Amino acid sequence: MGNQNPSAPSRVRSRIAGHDHPNRGGLIHDNSRHTARFTVIGNHLAQHADLSLLAIGLGTHIQSLPRGARIDIKTLAARFPEGVTRIAAALRELEKHGYLRRERLRIPGGRIVTRTVSCNQPGHSREANEPRPRRTPTPRPKALPAVPTPVTSALLHPATDLLAGLRRHDSRLLLSVTDTAHLAPGVAAWLERDVAPAEVRRALIDGLPTEPLHRPAALLAHRLTRHLPPPPPFRPPAPEPPVRHPLQNCDGCNRAFRAPEPGRCRDCRRHPAH
Structure with missing residues (x-):
């Protein structure tokens, strides 16, 4: 047998019949079957x-x-x-x-x-043998540690000012508005415990690591909680000083005595003159 012609088409070109009526106007298809380099479009x-x-x-x-x-x-x-x-x-x-x-x-x-x-067919899932991309989950930001809670909100304003001023001592402690609002109650709790602002500032910035601070607010929250000082010792209120009345002249003997109002001294009240 002779060699086959490798360049010959694998199938004879055929006309698809059925709608090619010679007496009808409109579209007529003259189609050939594709055997390579074709795409199926719905x-x-x-x-x-x-x-x-x-x-x-x-x-x-x-x-x-x-x-x-x-x-x-x-x-x-x-x-x-x-x-x-x-x-x-x-x-x-x-x-x-x-x-x-x-x-x-x-x-x-x-x-x-x-x-x-x-998607060649919207609404259909991709074929099972299609390799799905491996998605790396986006890391979520870690929540800040909790900080101590003050008894009242009276010291929140000076606490906020103290935190805003930390960047003057260390530029790495430039805090956002959100971080400052989170940390301010912890600083206020320190101020309530009779800790001076300078001492609070020193407790927050002394001994910071020399390497870059990736989460400065978290470090400050940790220090505020871990090193929270105890409340000051209880001091009972000082007793009120005794009442000291002004000097009055006795209406009976004209002697001076202390009383809230003018009148007679004690002796004249005991032994009134007859």
């Missing part, structure tokens, strides 16, 4: 009732591209003459109707990138 996209013609054409083009191809606006505008504005609008149409989906992923190194997913 009529739900090709004949979409709400998408613009540009969006349908762009969606068809995107579905024909290989995995990993760039489909950002700049790349598409360099490929087609419609321009950035019209291409961006067409992409928004496709995204609105589910033909495109954007996913934000964190890649090794911490950088976040946006990946665009093309």
